[in-house]
Amino acid sequence: MDQALNTNQPTGLTPAKTLGEYLFDCLKQEGITEIFGVPGDYNFTLLDTLERYSGIQFFNGRNELNSGYAADAYARVKGMSALITTFGVGEMSACNAIAGASSEHIPIVHIVGSPPDMDQKEHKLMHHTLMDGDYDVFRKMYEQITAYTAVLTPENAMIEIPNAIHIAKKKKKPVYLVVADDLVLKPVIVRETTPMPKEITNPQTLQAALDHIKQLLSQAQNTVILADVKTIRFRLEKYVRKLAETMNVPVASTMFGKGAFDESHPLFIGMYGGAFGSPQVQNMVENADCVIAVGLVWADGNTAHFTAKLNPLRIIEIQPHKVKVGQAEYPNVMAKDILLALQNAGYKQQGTVSKGPSPYDMPTGNPDDPLFAAFYYPRFQRMLKEGDIVVAETGTFYYGMGQVKLPSGVTYIAQGGWQSIGYATPATYGACIAAPGRRTFLFTGDGSLQLTAQEISSMLYYGCKPVIFVLNNSGYTIEKYLNVKTENQTYNKIPNWSYTKLAEAFGGGAFTATASTNKELDEAITRAENECGQRLCIIEIMASDPMDAPDYMLNMRNYMEGQEKLRN
Numbered sequence: 001m002d003q004a005l006n007t008n009q010p011t012g013l014t015p016a017k018t019l020g021e022y023l024f025d026c027l028k029q030e031g032i033t034e035i036f037g038v039p040g041d042y043n044f045t046l047l048d049t050l051e052r053y054s055g056i057q058f059f060n061g062r063n064e065l066n067s068g069y070a071a072d073a074y075a076r077v078k079g080m081s082a083l084i085t086t087f088g089v090g091e092m093s094a095c096n097a098i099a100g101a102s103s104e105h106i107p108i109v110h111i112v113g114s115p116p117d118m119d120q121k122e123h124k125l126m127h128h129t130l131m132d133g134d135y136d137v138f139r140k141m142y143e144q145i146t147a148y149t150a151v152l153t154p155e156n157a158m159i160e161i162p163n164a165i166h167i168a169k170k171k172k173k174p175v176y177l178v179v180a181d182d183l184v185l186k187p188v189i190v191r192e193t194t195p196m197p198k199e200i201t202n203p204q205t206l207q208a209a210l211d212h213i214k215q216l217l218s219q220a221q222n223t224v225i226l227a228d229v230k231t232i233r234f235r236l237e238k239y240v241r242k243l244a245e246t247m248n249v250p251v252a253s254t255m256f257g258k259g260a261f262d263e264s265h266p267l268f269i270g271m272y273g274g275a276f277g278s279p280q281v282q283n284m285v286e287n288a289d290c291v292i293a294v295g296l297v298w299a300d301g302n303t304a305h306f307t308a309k310l311n312p313l314r315i316i317e318i319q320p321h322k323v324k325v326g327q328a329e330y331p332n333v334m335a336k337d338i339l340l341a342l343q344n345a346g347y348k349q350q351g352t353v354s355k356g357p358s359p360y361d362m363p364t365g366n367p368d369d370p371l372f373a374a375f376y377y378p379r380f381q382r383m384l385k386e387g388d389i390v391v392a393e394t395g396t397f398y399y400g401m402g403q404v405k406l407p408s409g410v411t412y413i414a415q416g417g418w419q420s421i422g423y424a425t426p427a428t429y430g431a432c433i434a435a436p437g438r439r440t441f442l443f444t445g446d447g448s449l450q451l452t453a454q455e456i457s458s459m460l461y462y463g464c465k466p467v468i469f470v471l472n473n474s475g476y477t478i479e480k481y482l483n484v485k486t487e488n489q490t491y492n493k494i495p496n497w498s499y500t501k502l503a504e505a506f507g508g509g510a511f512t513a514t515a516s517t518n519k520e521l522d523e524a525i526t527r528a529e530n531e532c533g534q535r536l537c538i539i540e541i542m543a544s545d546p547m548d549a550p551d552y553m554l555n556m557r558n559y560m561e562g563q564e565k566l567r568n
Contacts (some may be wrong), residue, residue: 019157019406020049021183023177026161027109030080030169032285034433035059036067040086042128043113045184047084059462062454063425064090068097069423071087071108073391073413075435079105080168081236085344086180087114088128091138098174099145100418105169105233110146110176111543112138113383117180135453139178147173152187170199170234172320202332207552208342209330213316216325217347220289223249226272227417228257228302230295235319237261239339240294250353252281255402256302257295259412263405269355271402274304276555278403280356285310292316292342294335299417305559331425347533358405359551367519370544373400375518377550380469381405383525387412393424393444395478397471400550401443411435421476422451425468429455431462438533440466447476447494453502456536460508467528470499472490473543481553484560489513499540510535516542 017025020524027035038058039047050058061067065087072250075081077375083098085091091112101108114135116124123133130137139149147441148167149158164175217223225244231237237260244251244267251261252272270281285291286309293315295536300306317324322331323338365375365381373396381404382389384485392414406412413431428442449470459466503510513524521541528537549557 002460003477014237016067017186018049019152019154020046021053022188023111023152023161023179024050024053024056025070027082029164031078031202032056032080032082032109034074035082035084036061036071036074036430036433037084038062038064038067038086038090040128041086041112042091042115042145042181043084043090043111044199046111046113046179049184050084052454058084058517059458061429061458064093065097066426066429066452066455066458068094068101068108068110069426069452070433070458072097072101072104072106072423073427073430074434075106075108076413077099077389077411077561079088079110080165082109082111084111086112087112088129088130088138089202090128090189091142095141095145095208096420098142098176100423101174102145102147102413104415105172106174107172108174109165109168110174111224112176112178114178114180118182118365120180120236127224128201139176142168142176145174146176147171149176150178152177152179153183155189156191159385160194172230192236192324199334201337205330206333206337209325209333210345212328212330213327213342214345214347216290216314216316220347223247223290223292223347223349224269224288225251225261226285226291226293226296227251227260228254228294228296230297230320231257232295234295234335236294236335236339239336241265243292243339243342246348248349248353250284250355251325252285252385254296254302254423255301256297256416257414258402258414259406259410259503262408263410264408267353268517269353270358271448272308273311273402273552275307275559276304276552278356278359288314289563290314290316292318294318294339295320297417301416301419305556307559312560318337359403360390360405366517367522368519369518371518371521372548373540373543373550376381376521376541377401377404379518379521379525380443384410385527387409387438388436389435389440389441390441391428391431392449393442394419394421395448395476396444396473396549396553397469398478399552399556400403403550403552421448423448425449426458427510428466428468429459429464432459432466433462436464437508442466442468444468444470445477445537446470446472446474446497446499446549447479448493449499450497453497456502457506457508460503460510462505465532467532467537467539470538470540471543472496472499472540473548475548477549478547478553480547481549481557482560484557484564500538503536503538508536511537512539514540514542516544
């Protein structure tokens, strides 16, 4: 178990609390007002305590994996979330979601209810275990996919719980807390705590980095800012925007970082996708004298299979806790501080930013034309409004929605790095719970939906009203694109469901429509916009060609085919 660190006791807490009450007090202080999970006999005491607790409500999921996905999206909207599962079977079911949160920098407090403390100490063979008397095995597994783990007791709760929350906030990663069922109602033992040192920038290192950056900028005629995913996770958007405006430089986002910069802003030039995305954006980014990359993740899916050609000697790479200028690295420099300092660096680019149109600015296609990607993505773009939440599933929608221009204030949710199919439907549930007053749109494929469709039941049960677009293209089209070695793989085919009847099967009512033409889709969208204030909506889009896909995917497929020919 990780060594505990001293920290401040959260303010406003009384020492006579039980362990469970103290835990929920700490979570509520972080703005968590809903907790996701699934009941199991080892977490009954936790859930009973939560039912009596004022200010936090438990939201039951259909399984632990889905509840983990819901908690992930909730944290993306509100900053942090919590998940409660039972020991062994429950936490193992959720581990894929927690691993995804770790990959994507999402702070989730995963709370596990475990067998009674005395039974563990006597190594009894209890259900939901590996029948070997080892009660630490699952915590050890979670050490690999979380930033911190701890076994809670009344003696250490006042240290371990705040410390775990602090680490989750600092690292933007999930943390793991396990507590024996019979210890939840025990009073916490009051401990003397000392303040944890705050993370601060080293002023000398900051100045050295700033001097180096000024030297690079003094030779630059055209600079570009590249905003990536950690801009969003570490809440740096306003600092990036202010820097762009001060310097008068164009800004592009990445696939992972979509939504990191206001896409309605005049300085925004579009999504940079290496050789697969917009050629104009590619040219502006790759031919820039200097690229200020904020929160960049150098992953295959974020660099278009590493086709992104960025000269490392011209990159100012700003990460949450360090800065890299060319080949020189400056540790212990907080991103916020260097972004603020750069506003006073004296660099201002001349002229106005020139940019081409967004790929989907104009709706195309005749009313009776069958549906193709080139037709329905412009309609999605026109439908979206300021403040909406957009959830895009891994697959063809992920790549297509990446090119859709978002209005100001839209929260965009997608798994760019982990890319676990089935994520988006439970994530939509979590987003709806986090922000019930906002319109929420889910864009998912038929294959992905079949993995986690049960959470439509949860949305109906709790009164969520998203608009769900299901792209019926007869199977795992994204997998067909990724496999350039064979054709017509039987394993990428799936059963054909009646998607518009899912709400009825789950015991609820919904507005449903099936669209095969542009006119039918236009009519369905208009109806859904009127209905979504009252009920959930499901629109099934019938793809005219199962292999139809947005341009980004076509470019990706062509590149992969070329690489395969070179290997052979």
